[in-house]
Amino acid sequence: MQGERLKGNLDLLLLSVLAAGPAHGYAIITALRxxxxxxxxxxxxxxxxxLHRLEAAGLLAGEWADAPGRRRRVYALTSxxxxxxxxxxxxxxxxxxxxxxxxxxxx
Amino acid sequence: xxGPVEEYLRQLRASxxxxxxxxxxxxxxxxxxxxxxxAAGLAAGLTETEAAEAAIASFGSVRAVVRAHQTxxxxxAAAIGGLFMAIWLLAGVMLASxxxxxxxxxxxxxxxxxxxxxxxxxxxxxxxxxGVVATCGLLSxxxxxxxxxxxRFLERSRSRG
Numbered sequence: 001m002q003g004e005r006l007k008g009n010l011d012l013l014l015l016s017v018l019a020a021g022p023a024h025g026y027a028i029i030t031a032l033r034x035x036x037x038x039x040x041x042x043x044x045x046x047x048x049x050x051l052h053r054l055e056a057a058g059l060l061a062g063e064w065a066d067a068p069g070r071r072r073r074v075y076a077l078t079s080x081x082x083x084x085x086x087x088x089x090x091x092x093x094x095x096x097x098x099x100x101x102x103x104x105x106x107x
Numbered sequence: 108x109x110g111p112v113e114e115y116l117r118q119l120r121a122s123x124x125x126x127x128x129x130x131x132x133x134x135x136x137x138x139x140x141x142x143x144x145x146a147a148g149l150a151a152g153l154t155e156t157e158a159a160e161a162a163i164a165s166f167g168s169v170r171a172v173v174r175a176h177q178t179x180x181x182x183x184a185a186a187i188g189g190l191f192m193a194i195w196l197l198a199g200v201m202l203a204s205x206x207x208x209x210x211x212x213x214x215x216x217x218x219x220x221x222x223x224x225x226x227x228x229x230x231x232x233x234x235x236x237x238g239v240v241a242t243c244g245l246l247s248x249x250x251x252x253x254x255x256x257x258x259r260f261l262e263r264s265r266s267r268g
Binding site: 024025026029043044045046048049052067070071072073 | 129133136137138140144165166167168171172175176
């Protein structure tokens with residue numbers, strides 16, 4: 001999945017990954033890649049603006065932690081973020097079920 | 108030691124057009140990310156250089172990362188700022204050219220002044236003309252100096268952080 005379609009769903013993807021517990025950027029992006037089995041091919045550096053935006057919107061809480069010889073920002077889902085995830089997830093389920101009913105798995 | 112990762116971070120720092128505190132945050136996260144990706148590459152058996160290059164390739168080009176961090180408002184502000192600076196420079200250069208042309212004219216007129224016949228009443232006197240030329244010169248000088256200072260100031264404030 002590429003480009004605009006991925007961008008439009010990035011917030012839901014990031015919130016879903018963080019539902020498993022707090023994580024820093026690299027861990028979030030690695031989880032995204034592994035769980036999607038490589039289907040989401042995106043410039044890793046372009047995920048950070050989305051994390052910053054979600055934090056500014058109050059859906060994530062960011063905190064600096066110490067990594068060996070450098071700083072690392074760890075993100076956690078806030079209660080507002082958890083509510084947004086539940087709402088987006090319900091919408092996504094409806095959308096995916098509708099798509100699948102019409103399009104099916106095979107062409 | 109300056110490897111590809113250091114060079115990438117240096118370029119990113121120089122290219123980001125974000126507020127200083129945001130720039131330092133972006134750079135800290137990029138550094139942490141790249142170092143971890145390099146460590147993962149080394150663990151997977153790549154050489155130091157291969158691991159660094161793979162980490163940078165996955166992270167994305169400096170251009171793409173800079174663009175991703177720019178809000179639409181930031182992009183508009185950068186465009187307006189660039190236009191303003193361009194007009195500033197253009198005004199300075201045009202006044203400087205006017206000064207240069209005027210200076211040559213003053214010198215030529217002054218040189219053939221004694222045997223140039225009676226003064227032409229339709230044209231301003233040489234003294235008045237020289238005054239306008241000198242004003243152009245001073246104005247262009249102040250515009251160009253303030254332009255280069257502003258530019259330097261903007262570049263310094265961008266790369267701080």
